[in-house]
Amino acid sequence: MIPKRLRISGFLSYRQASELDFDHFSLACISGSNGAGKSSLLDAITWALFGRARRSDDAVINSHSTQAEVIFDFEYEQALYRVQRLKERNKLTVLEFYVLDQNGRWRPLTESGVRETERRIQQTLAMDYETFTNASFFLQGKADQFAQQRPNERKRILSSVLGLEVWEEYKNRAAEQRKTQENALSAVDGLIAEINTELGEEDQRKQALESLQKQLAQLSQSREQQESALEHHKRHAAAVQEQKKWVEQLHGQAQSVRQRVDGLQADLQARGADLAQAQQRLESAGEVQTSFQAWQENRRLLEAWESKAERYRAIESRRAPLITEIEKETARLENEIEGLEATRRQVGAQEAELPALMEQIRQVETSIQQTEASLRQRDTLQTQLEDLNRRQVETQAENRRLKEAMQELRERIDRLQAASEAAGCPLCGQPLSSAHRGDLVNRLSTEGQALKDQYLRNETALQTEKEQRSQLEQQIRQLQQTEKTLAAAQRQFDQLAHRKESIEKTLHDWQAGGAVRLQEAAAKLQNQSFAESARSSLAALQAEMDAVQYDPQAHRAVKQAELAGRSSEEAMRQLEAARAAIEPMQREIQNLTRQLDAASQELSAAEQQHQQAQQKYLESAKDLPDLPRLEKELFQVREQENRLRMQVGSARQAVDVLIGLKKRLQDLTAQREETAQEIGRLKQLELAFGKNGVPALLIEQALPEIQNEANDILEKLTNGSMSVIFETQRDYKDKKREDKKETLDIIINDESGVNRDYEMFSGGEAFRINFAIRLALSRFLSHRAGARLQTLVIDEGFGSQDAEGRQRLIEAINLVREDFAKILVITHLEELKDAFPARIEVEKTPQGSLMKVIT
Template sequence: MIPISLSMEGFLSYKERVEIDFTSFALACITGENGAGKSSILDGITWALFGRARKHDETVINLESKKAEVCLVFHYEGNQYKIVRSNPQGKTKQVELYIMDDKADKSTAVWIPLTERTLRDTDLKIIDILRLDYESFTNASFLLQGGADQFTQQNPASRKRILSQILGLEIWEDYRNQALQKRRYADKDLNQLDGRISEIIAELGERDQRLKYLEDMEEELSRAQEERKKSEKQLANLQALVSSLHEQEKLIAASVSQVEGKEKSIALTQKKINQRISEKEVYEGALSLADAIRESFKNWEKAQKSLADWEVVADKYRESEIKRQKPLLQITAEKARLLQISSSLETRFKDLQTKLDKIPQLKAHLKEGNEKIKKNEADLETRELKKKSLEDARQEQADAKAENPRLYKEMKELEKRIAKLEITEGALCPLCGQKLSPAERESLVQNLKEDGKDLGDRYRQNQSTLKEADQVVKDLQLQITELSLVEKTLRDLRQEIDQIENQITNLEKENKSWGKNHQKELDGIRKTLADETYASEARQELVVINQDLKDIGYDAAEHDRVREVSSQGVTIQEKKAGLDKAEAALKPLNREIEDLVSQLAIDEAELTRLNGNLKNARQSLDKTKETTPDTRSAEDALNECKEHEKVLERKVGAAQQKVTVLEKQKQRQEELENKRQEISQRVKQYRQLEAAFGKDGVPALLIEQALPNIEAKANQILDKLSGGGMSIQFLTLREYKDTKREDLRETLEIQIRDQSGFRDYELYSGGESFRINFAIRLALSHVLAQRAGAKLQTLVVDEGFGSQDAVGRQRLIEAINMVQDDFEKILVITHVEQIKEAFATQLLVEKTPRGSRVTLV
């Protein structure tokens, strides 16, 4: 991983956007005062890659910013990547991953998104690209403050895990899992094949049983076929007898039809006789009323003549009645008009009275509204004073808010400086590197604590002021808001008062107008309606027409009586015609009745003969049926034989199929046996691969190969750092505490040898322990930079120069120069002058009121 550029905004001490270009140098020193933001550059790199830094979550956000954002562009394994990670305050963190399109025009960068659906998935994607997580990356590439011993302080198992991941050996675990998965699939296939082969063997063992079953079924089928043929023959004989019976039944049916026909003929003749007798009785009855019918006919003829005279008189009466309707309609229309005007005026008068009854209530509302207006106007006079008080409170609030972040930063810086002074031993100041006696150290700590107390008192005073100012601002804002509501209420009240005054004025005008214009009109209409003096001309015309109607002398009752008699003319004429018809038809009707009675006697004699013949035929048929068996039982027996035959045919077919399939199953058994042998061989190979890819296989061999190189490089560096006085040795195997065990346990322990022999790592402290840690870490980075796995071509050193004397510092510089050619990029962070002067290129970090700045020197 080779950084190309890094931009930070709102991240730790970098308030405004700062961009660092790494392409112009291979080895550089990052310098600046303590707290300027040197180590924050490294935090920016690890936070962009893994979302982790020395601080977590929202603590990486600059105190004066709402969002932290870091963009890292880097080169890795022939590809160029860009990661943009942001953390908005109080919101969801985001990360974006891109790769540069190597096919696009080189003059314009084209980034292809690689961002996954979730932040976690994108982080895993980045780890997959680098083939390292945060711990492994920093162990191999970063020597951070307080982290030089990060690898040596791990337990042996963690050391092996980190070294394995850095070497890219986790791919062998993937290979092992793939081999394991394929072996499991093969085992599953093997089990399935065993089951199928067992089934086939069991099926082949049934061969004799299946052949015997087939032979039995074929014999039983042959017997069933014979039984079926016998049943068919018996049924054919019975069906011939039944056919003869059907012929007899047809003859009987024909006889029944003759009997029924004759019975219908007799019934029809009897019906005609009854009808003719009824007609004869009617005619005889008509003849008995002959005198009354003739008298009614004469009266009808007389009414017909009188009806014609009354129709003439009725026409004259209707003409006068039509003339009478015109004046009647005029009188009715005028009355309706007057009633409508009267109703409209009375409605208006009632509405007016209802409105006038509300005037006292409106005047009361008017008085109450004026009193409210006076009160609201008095309240509004205090608003300007409250606004002025609000501005003063806000200014006091802003002053306290502006000063407290600065006080908080200064207190934190003092705490760090005091902590360094209290925990650091030696004669050098950990802050500036100058010589410092114990008394001077104690005095300096006391002075710093007093300064911190003053800052804290000022900070707490500001906090108290802020709390009080916040409450004052809230109270004043609430009061001003309430006054704004009062102002709106005042406008509404004034508008309401104007409306009430206009309403009272309009009602008084309307009442005055009514008394002047409409009351007299209403009284006049009421009198005209009571006296019926309206429509006088129409009333005079109606008197004349009424006299004409009286002179015509039309009697509607007599006219109706004559019309009623005339309307009975149809009935009277029908009765007269019926009388004439009865006199003419009575003699022929008597002759027809005599002929029908004679025909009825002949038909009854023929019916008696036909019934005798039918009875004899039925008796003969019944005797024949008694001696003929029922065909249904024979048909059922035949169907049962056929069904049994079909069942046996299916059984024979199934038995033949089971015998035939045995040959195919034998061939299938041979095929499956061959396939099983192939899969068994694959399972054996997969098990060998699992063991080879496991932790005791290829990965263990690779670690064994890498450790000597790391050990040799670490000793080479440590020899230079210690002046040849120290060396290290890695132990990968150790005896178990249980003396009964003859095997050795795997481990990754570190032994250190100096002039007095081997000693435990924990017995070294200060500058010596740092030189050991530095040599191992530098050797680890050097060896890893030469290997395929995780290609870490960047080395960062941010540790330990202040704990070394002049000779030790010079040796550290020489060690860094020793591995310079192994890395594309080396960054060294320090504020020690001797170290800074050893590097030609420097990144100067300065802290300004607008945040940290970086300048290439």
């Protein structure tokens, strides 16, 4: 990975946008004071690629910025990539990944989420954050990270740097396949056990099949015998059933003849009754004819009265509108009088209310005058309250002065009593004798007592004034309530006055209009002096009705007589019908008599034939077997036979399946052998792919070259006084074990020729060792992978070295310069700036960190 361009904005100490172009140098130092932001450049690279830095989440955002953004362009395997990571405060991270295509456009490689995109970047670089920093970065506090790891972790990091993770993937795949094969083997073993269990039942299954086949043969023979017997009984039952049908048919024929005989007898009886009734009607012919003639006379009279009634009703219909008109006018006058009477009663009630209303108005007016007189006292009371408040304030002020004066006198007395004669008077400074002190104390005490007496008198006066003030305030509050009472009384007075005026106006209006109209309406109703035109027309119509001479009572009498005589018309028709029907009925009766005799003879013959057939049927049905029972028994035998056939089929299948199981057992046995062999091969692959297999061999092959590279560099750094040895195996503490323990120990041969563990060194010596190993590792990787690792960053180490050590480090860096496309060295030492062909100066300003390239 070769850095090409880095743009930082709002990241850590870089508040404003800053950009670094790596194309202008291959070796440069990054210089600046402590805290200027030198290491933040490396944090920006790792944060953009892996989301990892010395800080995380919102902590990477500059305190004066709302977001942090890093855009990092780099070249890898002859392709140009761009990573853009953005983090807004309190929001999720945004990560974009691009590659520059042949047309000069950035083609997105971003996945669906941040984690997926980070995995894509790691796959592109073929290393994660830890491997990247251990192999390419000498970070502050992490220069010895590779060497300081435990031996097993050293091997893991070295494997990752060498790209040996693929062997772990091979191992995992082999383990997964082994587990799959082991599961398959377990399944095959289970199947083999099941098959062997079934094959052990072969003799038992064959014996069961033979026994079931014998039972089936016996049951089939019994079923055939029952079927033959049942068929014979069914034929006999069918013949009996035919006899039964013939008996039923003969019975039906006899019943039909009997019904015909009954019908003829009924018809003959009915015709005889009809003939007797007709003969009876002929006997009453004179009476019927007389009634019929009287009815015809009543009918003629009714038609005459109906004509008069029609003319009478026509005249009466013309009277109806006139009567309605008179009734409406009567109702109107009655309603008007009723309304006026109601108004008169209301007016009377209001007139009776006036005396009480006048008295109530007088009482309210008197109350208002009294209340107004009371309110005039409020101003006087308010003046008294203000005077009292002023006196209280003055008295309280005087008491405060008296209290201060008494306190001052008390202090003077205390000073006098405490002062000695030699010290002099504390008040005037003159010599102080015992007599003089006594006189002063007495005089001051007398003044104090006078002040106290005045203070107490003032307190008594304040208490009295307080009570007077409370009384005045109570009286003023009462007067305020009285003011509300006055307002209510005034509102009541206005309402009463308005009510009085309303009643007086109502009385005046009634006397001027309502009372007069009531007298007029009552007179009209009493004298019937209204609707005169309608009354005149009604009298003329009454004269026309009298001229018709219509008598409703006589009309009703004739109508009732006609209605009562209508039955004579029907009796006359029946008489005439009887005269015409007597002779035909006599002929019909003779014919019915002959038919009845013939039908009676036919009925006797049919009943005799039915009795003979019934007797023969009963004799044949006497020996008929119970067919439902026989059929049920046969059905049960058939079901038993079917169940037995199914058992035979199952038993035969259970025997036949053993043949297939034997073949299946041979196949499974062969499959098990093959699976067991495959498991063995996969276990061997797991061991070969494991950390102690091929990766260990590859590390064993790489370590001598890394060791030689490290010793070449370490010889220059220590002037040949130190060398490094990598040991990949060591003896177990258990002396009984003959095998070796896999490890990756770092042994240092010092200037005295003694081998010591790496952990025994510290300070400058440890850094030289770390630097040599890390440079050797980077050089090895560079030689081994071409463009895989072409950047080296050193972020510490010079401060812990003396001048000679620093010079040797610079020489060592120049030795490997040609193996890397970019080497960056971070330092805060001024004397090292000129030791590099280019430098990146970082400065901390109020606007954040700023950087510039000087070549």
